[in-house]
Amino acid sequence: MKTPRVQDFDPNANVPKLGSPMDNLPSIKRPEKKPESPKARKEESPKGRMEEIMKSGKPESPVSGNQAITNARKPESRKVPKYSTQLPEELQIEVTVFATRHHMADYEVVWKAIEEYLETHKKA
Numbered sequence: 001m002k003t004p005r006v007q008d009f010d011p012n013a014n015v016p017k018l019g020s021p022m023d024n025l026p027s028i029k030r031p032e033k034k035p036e037s038p039k040a041r042k043e044e045s046p047k048g049r050m051e052e053i054m055k056s057g058k059p060e061s062p063v064s065g066n067q068a069i070t071n072a073r074k075p076e077s078r079k080v081p082k083y084s085t086q087l088p089e090e091l092q093i094e095v096t097v098f099a100t101r102h103h104m105a106d107y108e109v110v111w112k113a114i115e116e117y118l119e120t121h122k123k124a
Helices: 046-056 089-101 106-123
Strands: none
Touching (some): 089 106
16 A cells, blocks of 8 residues: 655645646747738739739639630541450461561551451452
């Protein structure tokens, strides 16, 4: 059993003062507001902003504030759908070898083979 401290039971004893390691630190306060100059902040309305944009002559994107590039269009290109098929690996190797021997691309070999096949079967 623990030994009791006598000063805890003494009615005339001084009450110990509780302390904290943060006692010596300054208290937290709101930052001081510096007076704003009238030029630092303009009163802005959406209507006034649009007038400024119209006067400057340079269009500006209302969402991002960046200057928009006028007439920025990509040239139209004809999209050809990609057509793929599954060939056995041995046939793929043969097509690749034939294409390299004849200085052609793989797809050109397959293209010509399909054209010839369709030509011969149309007549029949």
